[in-house]
Amino acid sequence: MFSTYTESAEDSLFSTKPLNNNSNATAIAKHYIPGIHQLVEVKFIVEGKELINYKNFELTQSTQTHHSFTVSFSSDCLGNKETYQMEEGQELLGKNLLVSIRYKHLVDKPERFFSGVIMQVSFDQDHGNEGYLILKGNSPTILLDQAPHMQSFGGTTPVSLDDIVNEILNQGYHQNRFFQSEIKLSKGIRTAYSCQYNETAYNYLARLAAMYGEQFFYDGEILHFGELPHGGKPISLIYGRDVSQVEIRMQARHVNRDFYGYNSFNDEHLHAETETDLDVKGTLAKSSYARSKEIFKAPSLQQAPLKASTDQDVLYAQRGAIGSEGIQVFVTTGVTTIPFLYPGCVVELNMLHPNKKVSRHFTTLVITDIEHTVDALGQYTGKFKAVDAQTGYIPQAFFTMPITEQQIGIVVSNDDPEGKGRVQVQFNWQDASQQTDFIRVMSGDAGSSTAVKRNRGMVFIPEKGDQVMVGFVNNHPDRPFVLGSLFHGGTAAGGGPNNQIKSIQTRSGHTLKFTEEESIEIFDASGNCIVLDTTGKSITVFAPENILLTAKNIQFQASDNISATAGENIVLQAEHDIEQTAGSGFSLTAKDSYTQISARTSLETKEYFVTSKVGRIEATADNLQLSSSFEVEVLSTKKVKMF
Structure with missing residues (x-):
């Protein structure tokens, strides 16, 4: 079926250590022959086997998006001649394609690899010819960019950016052992919560890189996230020898960017406190950058594209945005015969002196885009685009910012470790291990005052298990907050034809109920109750046990009557x-x-009458005296005893 091909190429490319590209720069210079453009040998390997008799090969590479390739083979490239049935060709779909590019007929030749995924297999036949088997595909980054997904990181504990990137790559990139990556973050970033929301893994990684000012791109062999790799010894390109049709382009870009953020926990407004200008080295690049700053005077204030906790977070994002934009003030394009350039490759562009056979250094560049074309004879043409190599930045990978709509979640905790009344929420799409960090709860009135330092306003913290509606600050998936709570079929009651009852009820049963029958009821689970009867113009207070009124002064006042009734005793x-x-x-x-x-009793009245069936007046310690201004009468229907 396939021609046998040594697996040393695959073993070299997919070893645990990234390839060393220094040898290419040296080998290219070593094998230069004046006046001769070397022919190129291209080999195509699938699962260690070589596909032969290619007719044309095109490879487009960029730091900003997926690489793509198209290669046409004769119908017998798999051994037997293929037909429209593609009996053997169909087996290639989804397989890893390894491309080896080197010079023909040379010992110790420079070599560059490309690893991709075959995404389309077709058979093209016309005018009675034997037909061609055509393979099309992309860099393995395409495996991260085929369908949107939702998942979150952090929540319970902060998570590092390194861990997030590794987990994403393990889910859809590292499943193929042949695909390499290098994560080398320039900053030790940790975040409380990060969300991939209705977007592909590739879009999420590109967005993370932009948020934190990191670089994210595939160089044909390795997927990079973090610092821009140094790339080894620069490859020397000489205009008039290796390069033709050069365009040196200075262009104005708006580089006066200013980001801001807000930390709600500390009630702190955030901004970049240090200089964020791009450190441009090249002479023309530096001039173009300076002129761009002068050209665009209109301010550009934007919300930082991340959930910033510190000024440093805003600084990272602002530097990244300025770097990606500012690096494009100076762009070089050209056509080359050197087939070993790749995204992230550092080159030294030299110019031949017009009247002398010597060259002089012009600038150092990093390749951002390159289109390779090789025909069946090995004739190669490359079209490249490059920017200043000494800033540490390349143009950001393309991504779309997801717009996060309001959505339903369940409160999984209201035990805020900082005691700020925040809650943790789990969305319907999150699995058991995923939840938000502690997020704020919206209130109809919230703040402080001179007299009340905390919790002035309406304080209602949702209970664990409550269903809540969640919104997002600036529609950002990493910035959720609770808009309010929702009843569902298992918890809702009320309404009815007249919708007569409105109420506030706590978890333990304490209730404030308003009825359209014009009453207000306040009662608790033990039976204590206060009823304000609007229709009857009365207030009823009921307690199963005791009612205690405590005050400095208490006054009861009624325009008509006051009545006090006790089943047992009344004590004053x-x-x-x-x-x-x-x-x-x-x-x-x-x-x-x-x-x-205990002391004395005085009774003063106009008239005094005492009537009793039996009576007695007695002084036990001293005399008893009855006196009158007039007469004292002692009357009896029978006898009067004086002693």
Whole structure:
């Protein structure tokens, strides 16, 4: 089926250590022959086997998007001649394609590899010819960019950016052992919560890189995330020898960017406190950057594209945006015969002196885009685009910022470790191990005052298990907050034809109920109750046990009557005086009456009548005196005993 091909190429490319590209720069210079363009040998390997008899090969590479390739083979490239049935060709779909590019007929030749995925297999036949087997595909980054997904990281504990990137790559990139990556972050970044929301893994990684000012691209062999790799010894390109049709382009870009952020926990407004200008080295690049700053005077203030916690977070994002934009003030394009350039490759562009056979250094560049074309004879043409290599930045990978709509979640915790009334929420799409970090809860009134430092306003923290509606600050998936709570079929009641009842009820059953029958009821789980009857113009207070009123002064006042009734006893007690006043009559009715005065009793009245079936007046310690300004009458229907 396939021609046998040594697996040393695959073993070299897919070893645990990244390839060393220094040898290419040296070998290219070593094998230069004046006036001769070397022919190129291209080999195509699938699962260690070589596909032969290619007719044309095109490879487009960029730091900003997926690489793509198209290669045409004769119908017998797999051994047997293929037909429209593609009996053997169909097996190639989805396989890893390794491309080896080297010079023909040379020992110790420079070599460059490309690793991709075959995404399309077709058979093209016309005018009665034997037909061609055509393979099309992309860099393995395409495996991260075929369908949107939702997942989150952090929440319970902060997570490092390194861990997020590794997990994403393990899910869809590292499943193929042949695909390499290098994660080398320039910053030790940790975040409380990060969300891949309705976007592909590739889009999410590109967005993360832009948020934190990191670089993210595939160089044909290795997927890079973090610092721009140094790339080894620069490859020397000489205009007039290796390069033709050069365009040196200076262009104005708006590089006066200013980001801001907000930390709600500390109520702190954030901004970049240090200089974020791009450190441009090349002479023309530096001039173009300086002129761009002068050309664009209009301010550009934007919300930082991340959930910033510190000024440093804003600084990372601002530097990344300025770097990606500022690096494009100076762009070089050209056509080359050197087949070993790749995205991220560093080159030294030299110019031949017009009247001398010597070259002089012009600038150092990093390749951002390259289109390779090789025909069946090995004739190669490359079209490249490059920017200044000494800034540490390349143009950001293309991505789309997801717009996060309001959505439903379940409160999984309201035990805010910082005691700020925040809650953790789990969305319907999150699995058991995923939840937000502790997020704020919206209130109808919230703040502080001179008298109230905390919790002035309406304080209602959702309970664990409650269903809530969640919004997102600036529609950013990493910035959720609770808009309010929702009832569902298992928790909702009420409404009805007249919708008569509105209420507030706590977890333990304490209730404030408003009815359209014009009453307000306040009651708790134990039966204590206060009813305000609007129709009856009355207030009822009920307690199963005790009612206690405590105040410096208490006053009962009624325009008509005051009534006090007890099933057992009524006790009136005062540390000093008790005073009772009646404007008309005073009536005291009891089965037995006992009055004890420790000092003296004075009774003053216009008329005084005491009636009793049996009576006695006795002084036990001294004399008893009855006196009158007039007469004292002692009357009896029978006898009067004086002693």
